[in-house]
Amino acid sequence: MTAPHLWRHARLATFAPGSPWGWIEDGTVITEGDRITWVGADADLLALASAHRQPAAEFDLQGALVTPGLVDAHTHLVYGGDRAAEFEQRLQGATYEEIARAGGGIRATVAATRAASDEQLFASAAKRARILMAEGVTTIEIKSGYGLAEAHEARCLAVARRLARELPLEVRTTSLAAHALPPEYAGRPDDYIDAAITWLAGQRAAGLVDAVDAFCDTIGFTPAQTERVFVEARRLNLPVKLHAEQLSDQDGAALAARYGALSCDHLEHLSPRGIAAMQAAGTVAVLLPGAYYFLRDTTLPPVAALRAAGVPMAIATDHNPGSSPALSLVLMLNMACTLFRLTPEEAWRGVTVHAARALGLADRGRLAAGLRADFVVWDAEHPRELAYRFGHNPCRRRVFAGAEE
Numbered sequence: 001m002t003a004p005h006l007w008r009h010a011r012l013a014t015f016a017p018g019s020p021w022g023w024i025e026d027g028t029v030i031t032e033g034d035r036i037t038w039v040g041a042d043a044d045l046l047a048l049a050s051a052h053r054q055p056a057a058e059f060d061l062q063g064a065l066v067t068p069g070l071v072d073a074h075t076h077l078v079y080g081g082d083r084a085a086e087f088e089q090r091l092q093g094a095t096y097e098e099i100a101r102a103g104g105g106i107r108a109t110v111a112a113t114r115a116a117s118d119e120q121l122f123a124s125a126a127k128r129a130r131i132l133m134a135e136g137v138t139t140i141e142i143k144s145g146y147g148l149a150e151a152h153e154a155r156c157l158a159v160a161r162r163l164a165r166e167l168p169l170e171v172r173t174t175s176l177a178a179h180a181l182p183p184e185y186a187g188r189p190d191d192y193i194d195a196a197i198t199w200l201a202g203q204r205a206a207g208l209v210d211a212v213d214a215f216c217d218t219i220g221f222t223p224a225q226t227e228r229v230f231v232e233a234r235r236l237n238l239p240v241k242l243h244a245e246q247l248s249d250q251d252g253a254a255l256a257a258r259y260g261a262l263s264c265d266h267l268e269h270l271s272p273r274g275i276a277a278m279q280a281a282g283t284v285a286v287l288l289p290g291a292y293y294f295l296r297d298t299t300l301p302p303v304a305a306l307r308a309a310g311v312p313m314a315i316a317t318d319h320n321p322g323s324s325p326a327l328s329l330v331l332m333l334n335m336a337c338t339l340f341r342l343t344p345e346e347a348w349r350g351v352t353v354h355a356a357r358a359l360g361l362a363d364r365g366r367l368a369a370g371l372r373a374d375f376v377v378w379d380a381e382h383p384r385e386l387a388y389r390f391g392h393n394p395c396r397r398r399v400f401a402g403a404e405e
């Protein structure tokens with residue numbers, strides 16, 4: 001077994017339940033290999049030391065803030081091209097829906113993604129992943145959904161898997177073939193869904209997919225079409241998630257909750273009925289302030305009602321070329337507070353413990369013995385500082401699976 005590493009004299013936001021921030025003012029984290037083996041007050045370390053083996057390394061963090069590694073629970077990181085020209089169109093008055101209905105939007109990115117080589121897709125996604133990682137992200141979810149043909153969807157998921165092999169980063173993949181209607185199925189959405197659900201078994205057999213998602217909206221798919229995707233996911237024992245109630249209320253959250261969804265995401269138009277269904281199913285609400293901001297949305301997600309119902313809230317970048325080209329999860333902390341009125345602590349739990357839960361992961365998102373040794377040393381004394389400042393990167397050291405890069 002690896003000798004322990006001691007990370008001493010840190011201000012720890014452990015996000016353990018039951019106390020604000022899970023705060024430890026002068027704390028120590030002990031790691032062995034890729035696991036945390038002890039977290040507590042530095043003063044308690046002496047008692048422990050006699051029972052403990054000689055450390056391999058000891059770091060004095062001199063009061064710096066340490067938090068769990070950040071988890072970005074909703075991204076579309078693998079795609080070709082960009083949509084900067086579409087941004088200009090929107091600034092001149094065209095709406096996101098109008099551009100999508102005219103064949104632009106997601107479908108423009110589908111064309112660019114299909115035209116890109118595997119190597120180009122990997123290089124561009126790796127560049128984006130490194131930007132997120134430089135701000136302390138250690139786990140990221142990546143959706144397909146810009147291939148929209150069997151081989152192209154598989155290629156994008158394979159690129160996501162390759163990122164995890166080549167970078168110090170954990171990747172969870174989500175199949176989002178039901179993202180938009182590809183041009184070859186124009187006018188035949190049910191035929192497309194018929195085809196797309198047959199791809200899932202192969203993706204699962206090839207180890208390419210951890211969860212299944214769909215875009216249930218007026219420019220996406222109907223609840224009935226979404227449910228057919230969920231039926232196949234359930235048959236294959238894959239957990240589901242949903243892009244729900246982003247542009248309109250389709251009652252998608254209640255549908256997803258009936259299938260035990262890990263999360264429902266966006267949720268600007270979520271109804272009280274949807275909230276109750278999510279609460280009963282233990283589904284996480286993934287809020288995406290980057291998309292709300294960038295689409296200049298004016299309908300806020302019902303944060304106060306989600307809070308009152310005890311629905312856990314996560315915050316993610318939703319990084320994608322159309323509705324949220326954001327590459328800073330730290331900035332999302334600020335946006336979640338200023339735009340959505342989350343408290344700084346809620347926003348932080350949203351990029352750590354609740355984000356992990358949105359991915360079905362119980363082994364990260366907090367600092368506690370037995371969990372993965374993924375954590376960040378920040379140039380700050382308290383996590384509220386990171387929700388307050390914006391446009392800066394205070395990440396000092398990033399430890400992934402017990403190791404610094």
Ligand code: NIG
Binds near residue numbers: 105243318320
């Ligand atoms: O999460 N809502 C659908 N999907 C993405 C946007 C995709 C795009 O515009 O390319 C989202 O916002």
Ligand code: FE
Binds near residue numbers: 074
């Ligand atoms: Fe999304």
